[in-house]
Amino acid sequence: MMTNLFSVFDPLTSIMNLSLNWLSTFLGLCLIPITFWFLPSRYNILWNNIITTLHKEFKTLIGSYGHPGSTFMFISLFSVILFNNFLGLFPYVFTSSSHLSMTLSLALPLWLSFMIYGWINHTQHMFAHLVPQGTPPVLMPFMVCIETISNMIRPGTLAVRLAANMIAGHLLLTLLGNTGPSLSTSILSMLIIAQIALLTLESAVAMIQSYVFAVLTTLYSSEVN
Template identity: 65%
Template sequence: MMTNLFSSFDPSTQMNFSLNWISISIGLIFLPSMFWMIPSRINMMWIKMYSILSNEFKIILKIKSMKTGTLIFISLFSLILLNNFLSLFPYIFSSTSHLVLTLTLSLPLWLSFMIYGWINNTTHMFAHLIPQGTPSILMPFMVCIETISNIIRPGTLAIRLTANMIAGHLLLTLLGNTGSKLVFEMISLLLLFQCFLLILESAVAIIQSYVFSILSTLYSSEVN
């Protein structure tokens, strides 16, 4: 039971080689070749979404003229969104439900922000450790609290995405395993409930990719 339940989260294969991680690049196959050449509805939809996200990230980063400053965060959003949606298909490896992938995305970003901030804006980074208006007696405690909150940021980013993706997949798997033990009327109700749950998981896939990218943008804005 446990092996079947968590088999979709197992990165190993029968050949003792983690070919399942190739699923990260499978999304390129779903895009038609004409997407890269001739503008289509999919292309126009993506350009519209890119424009909305770019304007929102520019407000957070306080960027007015530079158009490529938000490209890394939009690319991060696209990568997570694509992998979240791919994991909803049957028999496709759920890569975003592993800390190996999510920590690989969040940890280098956080390290680069911290290194840049402490090298170029040292005074600003020290001032960030003590919120304005803090009483003198509480300053040592606030420094410890702010330091800990900064250190755990990449972990919270990774765990938030992983936990949300695992929760929905486990619920779908548990409900699917009970289908063989139900009568026909209950199976129809189960299928209807799973359809609604799949719609909810699609919304979670979009929301979690947006939350991951927007929090990364906020962390970047704090070091400037």
């Protein structure tokens, strides 16, 4: 039962034994260049406003010591995750952001690059982060252990948070959808309303989780400056 249930998220679409699942991640590349040949539309104006707002917020989070232009990396990260989250809401489209292989590929290299940069260029600053200000001397060894562990699990929490939130809503939609053929007409109408409400909730979750992932990555980068 569990194997069949979770196999919905990995349909193994292939042509001549060539997996096509992860092609959904690159579908946006087919649409983005077209927008550069049009006059500014409402879509372009809305997206520019979102990017400008994110740029200002990420710049505030990074602080005055951050490198110029580093906010664009986090805006690109937000855009990639948001696009893949929304693609998963369409039928017969593989949800790449619900798999740990995708989310870990985003979180682990970013966290590792922050750590390598911080320990090489700001070693004393990184050591200072291991002991919060005002910690009693007796508790300092324990705080170092706790802070080290919490720092080590950051890429895992980023990846699991995104994958778990995306797969939870999809799983609930799948479970409710499978009960549809066995229901009466009156209950079926209520099920459709519940599915629409869940789909709206999943749209909000897709935006929130991409924003949370980008903001937490920005905060992690601000700690090494």
